[in-house]
Amino acid sequence: MATIYQVSEAAGVSLATVSRVMNGNARVSERTRKKVEDAMALLGYQPNAIAQSLASNRTNSVGLLVSELHGSYFGDLMSTVENVLKQNGKHVIITAGHVDEKREHEAIEFLKSRRCDALILHAEAVSDEYLKQLVDSSTPVAVINRKVDELNDNCFVVDNEQGGYLATQAAINAGHKHIAYISGPLFKKDASDRLSGHKRALEEAGITFEETSMFEGDYHESAGQEGMLHLQKHYPNFTALVCANDEMASGAMTAAREAGFDIPEQLSIVGFDNVLFSRYLYPKLTTINNPIHAMGEMAAYWVLQHVYNIKSPIPIEHLFVPEVVNRDTLGNL
Amino acid sequence: MATIYQVSEAAGVSLATVSRVMNGNARVSERTRKKVEDAMALLGYQPNAIAQSLASNRTNSVGLLVSELHGSYFGDLMSTVENVLKQNGKHVIITAGHVDEKREHEAIEFLKSRRCDALILHAEAVSDEYLKQLVDSSTPVAVINRKVDELNDNCFVVDNEQGGYLATQAAINAGHKHIAYISGPLFKKDASDRLSGHKRALEEAGITFEETSMFEGDYHESAGQEGMLHLQKHYPNFTALVCANDEMASGAMTAAREAGFDIPEQLSIVGFDNVLFSRYLYPKLTTINNPIHAMGEMAAYWVLQHVYNIKSPIPIEHLFVPEVVNRDTLGNL
DNA sequence: GAGTGTTGTGTAAGCGCTTTCAAATTTAAA
DNA sequence: TTTAAATTTGAAAGCGCTTACACAACACTC
Structure with a gap:
């Protein structure tokens, strides 16, 4: 692998000049630039990024x-x-x-x-x-x-709080009153913010939030399934389910289907993130776009x-x- | 950011010794090792990987x-x-x-x-x-x-040829005789290999391959939709569709659903790759595992x-x- | 106690570049 | 022309590390 030194020799100029044409920052005459470029091409020279970084303190x-x-x-x-x-x-x-x-x-x-x-x-x-x-x-x-x-x-x-608000508001606007929620792990700020938004939307609509309407998951698909099962037992009769991310929404959809629910006829689901695969889901998932x-x-x-x-x-x-x-x-x- | 020089000074040893304790390759006495490690901890020393790479010719x-x-x-x-x-x-x-x-x-x-x-x-x-x-x-x-x-x-x-063979063989074993195929771009070796496997399976079952039963896509989801449309027109009556990857299978499923087909009752679909989202699809996609x-x-x-x-x-x-x-x-x- | 190994440490020469500074060259102005 | 200014080049000192090589220091042998 050719080094700058060999290029400088082949071109008959100093190291400094070769470096200059490489970086194009200082002035070099057309003639020398040409000589150097020819030498580089001839040798198939490729600067050593490691050495450049060390010398310039820029990677x-x-x-x-x-x-x-x-x-x-x-x-x-x-x-x-x-x-x-x-x-x-x-x-x-x-x-x-x-x-x-x-x-x-x-x-x-x-x-x-x-x-x-x-x-x-x-x-x-x-x-x-x-x-x-x-x-x-x-x-x-x-x-x-x-x-x-x-x-x-x-x-x-x-704005995760606003996102959570929008998700639940969408369900409320569609006429739902019993809205279950599968949350992300609440030690994460985004999860707790989304939950706050959910609560705000409920409150604004005059619906009181019930602890049993919520399940705390871990953002993974399986938590959606668990959550669905848990909620059916402890908060039956919900007609809409808001999930704190699309993965869990997908899991919940699977569990709902296995339990015999038609989506969205018997159960509505709203996700969060608008991850790529939410388009692949069937039915296609209504969700909140996370930009x-x-x-x-x-x-x-x-x-x-x-x-x-x-x-x-x-x-x-x-x-x-x-x-x-x-x-x-x-x-x- | 502390350098090796400062460490050596703080520890009262030479650069070389510091380097030795860092790399743990040469022998250093317990006492000096301790001194150097203390100095490193004290200074919060973090070796400069760039410099290490340049000197050792190892990144x-x-x-x-x-x-x-x-x-x-x-x-x-x-x-x-x-x-x-x-x-x-x-x-x-x-x-x-x-x-x-x-x-x-x-x-x-x-x-x-x-x-x-x-x-x-x-x-x-x-x-x-x-x-x-x-x-x-x-x-x-x-x-x-x-x-x-x-x-x-x-x-x-x-072994893509074998994979293509297995996919089509699975359809044949399930009783299908009219099997359409959506291929990947044939300039790619894997796509043409998969197609070869498909043909081999047909031949082995005594089914003649027809040009109209195949559509060449580009491995993207949209090609699955196009392919489905194209095949319905030019090769109607197929009961199974083998796709050269899962993305296109997903697209084909969407198109099939929009055309009113029940899957798999009216149309069977086999994918290829066993990509993660093939589990999310509904119905879950039968496919070939690409390890x-x-x-x-x-x-x-x-x-x-x-x-x-x-x-x-x-x-x-x-x-x-x-x-x-x-x-x-x-x-x- | 001189000779021979060990083991631990330091000195210094790079690794392949960038960049400062000064020298050499060219250009412009007088 | 001569001189000053502007432009182009080269010499050399690093960047922060690794690693021959050399040298002490110490423990053995005979």
Whole structure:
């Protein structure tokens, strides 16, 4: 593998000059530039990114932490972020934290040790304290889908409370009065926010919230099935079920079907996230759009602007608005 | 950010000694080791991976090329590879090639410029020639889901011909005689192999293959819908439809439902890949398992063994066997 | 006590680049 | 022409680490 030294020799110029034509930042005469480029082509020269990074203290790579590498939600996020950054010549190093404090911590430390120029984090398990510390350190950090007090400028979040409100309101508007709810794990901020929204919508409609109408799941599909079974037993007669994410909605649909319910004739279901596969479900799931795509894009632009001085083509915003996606699982009563 | 120099000073030893305790390879006395470790802890020292890589010519990272960052198929692949490698202290740098020759090429060059110790490629668009060249270069390469002649040792593939055979055979065994087929893009080896298998199964059952019974799609969901429409027009009366992947099967199911068919009572459908969402489909899709998980795992172990001299816990194999996954979309005639 | 191994540590030369500074060259102005 | 200013180039000092190599220090043998 050719080095810059061999190029400089072949071109009959100094290292510095070769470096200059590579980076295109300083002035080099047309004639020398040509000589160098020819030499590069001749040798099939490919700069060593590692050495460049060490010397320039710039890696041109940004670290991305997601919870899992599979699943539509994160697939969407990764795709978006990579697209925006790659278009601007930056590269993404992706790691998974698996919603585990230790593993998230390690993943972030790994990204830092690779000297990423910036981090985009979908961190669920590490503490607010740790995130604050991170932001105070030298690496710029964007946080996705998590609101941390005092870190407003770094956070990109959807209004989960409003989303929960919209989901339940949609059911109420369709005439439902007995609305069950399958929540996400309440230690997660997004789950508790969504639940708050649900309660607000009920209250606004003059319906009192009953503890038995709710089941706390873990966001996985199986929790949807368990929840459905649990609710049938402890809160029978509900005509609509709001789920805190699409995975659980899918599980609930399966369980409902097995129990003989027609959807939406006998039971309405509303999900949350508008994950890709919610279109594949049958009937197609009515859900709340979680603008994960928009958030990822925004975080990427924020990084480009703050770290690389590349102006964002869209104004930077931090709060995103959820919307109802009307499909086929919510029926009128 | 503390450097090795500051650690050495704080510990009262030389750079070399600090380096030795970091790498744990050379002998260091207990006393000095303790001193150095204390100094590291005190300073919150974190080695600079970039500098380490440059000096040691080892990055401890392996590059992974996938076609897309979203979708179950690649999600599964990324997760598996990352898991195996991370467990062994290696890191993964993921890039997407988008099934485009230029972009795949660039992605691979990027991984090489990051000096990955090895590459694991799901490359669909670059030429065999290029891959051969790559294998001949200094970076070890594992190729997933693509068989390249002369590169048997580097390839990890499923027997697509056999898979196609099994899918159609399953339909035949269920009593079907008029079997339509929605193929993948035939310039792709896997697509043409699957089709060959389909034809072999027909032939073996004494059914003659008719050109009109087949539609060539592009592996996307929409092609399933188009294909269904096309086949209804040009090859009516088919009672079973075999699709070259699950995405297209899903599209075909939607189209079939819209056309009023009951599945599987009036129309049987068989997919291919056994992608995660095939479980979410309703009815649950009968399909062929593509052991992408096993292949990714194997490729990762191969890398560990060949590049890092870490013995693989399972024997290295290169050819994987597809299997029928019986679920609910194939009915008996 | 001289010779021979061990073991632990330090010195210094890189790894392949970037970047400052100064020198050399060209261009423009007088 | 001569001189100053602007432009182009090269020399060399790092970036933070690894790793030969050399050298002490110590424990053995005979």
